[in-house]
Amino acid sequence: xxQMTQSPSSLSASVGDRVTITCRASQGISNYLAWFQxxxxxxxxxxxxxxxxxxxxxxSKFSGSGSGTDFTLTISSLQPEDFATYYCQQYDSFPFxxxxxxxxxxx
Amino acid sequence: QVQLVESGGGxxxxxxxxxxxxxxxxxxxxxxxxxxxxxxxxxxxxxxxxISFDGSNIYYADSVKGRFTISRDNSKNTLYLQMNSLRAExxxxxxxxxxxxxxxxxxxxxxxxxxxxxxSS
Numbered sequence: 722x723x724q725m726t727q728s729p730s731s732l733s734a735s736v737g738d739r740v741t742i743t744c745r746a747s748q749g750i751s752n753y754l755a756w757f758q759x760x761x762x763x764x765x766x767x768x769x770x771x772x773x774x775x776x777x778x779x780x781s782k783f784s785g786s787g788s789g790t791d792f793t794l795t796i797s798s799l800q801p802e803d804f805a806t807y808y809c810q811q812y813d814s815f816p817f818x819x820x821x822x823x824x825x826x827x828x
Numbered sequence: 829q830v831q832l833v834e835s836g837g838g839x840x841x842x843x844x845x846x847x848x849x850x851x852x853x854x855x856x857x858x859x860x861x862x863x864x865x866x867x868x869x870x871x872x873x874x875x876x877x878x879i880s881f882d883g884s885n886i887y888y889a890d891s892v893k894g895r896f897t898i899s900r901d902n903s904k905n906t907l908y909l910q911m912n913s914l915r916a917e918x919x920x921x922x923x924x925x926x927x928x929x930x931x932x933x934x935x936x937x938x939x940x941x942x943x944x945x946x947x948s949s
Contacts, residue, residue, distance in 0.1 A: 722890070755928075755935035755936075757873070757936075759873075764923055764939040764940065764941050764942055765865075765873065765923070765936075765939055766939070767928070767935070767936055767937045767938070767939070770928050770930075770934060770935055770937070771930075776928070776937050777937070808872065808873050810873075810875070810935055812933055812934065812935045815878075815887040815933075816875060816887070816888070816889045816890060817875040817878070817933075817935070818875065819872055819873045819874065819875060820872075821872050822872045822873075
């Protein structure tokens with residue numbers, strides 16, 4: 722199975738900050754990488770697929786990049802509604818696997 | 829708008845069975861693959877299974893293979909997850925999710941609100 726890691730596991734940031742989260746796959750997955758946002762007690766929300774394509778309705782402050790084994794999610798200017806946990810997921814091969822998550826909270 | 833509503837969760841004893849349902853609306857259900865994803869209390873997301881639009885292709889996580897069965901009824905716009913031989917470690921919120929348009933096994937784009945399954949004696 723492909724193992725996904727994320728760094729950092731948590732971070733504290735201020736409103737307006739630029740935030741970058743890294744996701745790494747244990748083997749190459751081309752661009753078959755998705756990002757999700759989850760707030761406490763809520764269902765996940767899909768943000769990005771194919772490493773850099775925004776899901777419908779997702780604001781452009783979110784962006785994704787990478788290919789192969791190393792990927793990043795960037796939030797250009799953190800807003801109060803962006804404080805949440807972010808997960809990456811590979812869908813290059815079964816079983817699909819998620820990263821452990823990165824919690825973004827308020828500094 | 830896309831709506832996915834899970835039901836069927838509850839408390840069940842170890843070794844028993846439970847069937848989850850996911851009622852879909854707001855899109856042409858019969859043309860999209862569907863996922864089940866779960867989340868144990870206080871833990872991260874775990875992908876469980878995927879089924880193609882017509883049910884002809886199915887894949888499972890190793891942790892549920894041989895115990896869980898994903899299926900769908902396109903005439904009822906409903907996705908199912910039959911869970912047998914339940915274990916304490918199956919305790920989780922179970923989400924159904926619609927596949928992103930495009931590649932055959934794309935990730936989720938829309939998610940339901942989830943249903944809680946608790947396996948306990």
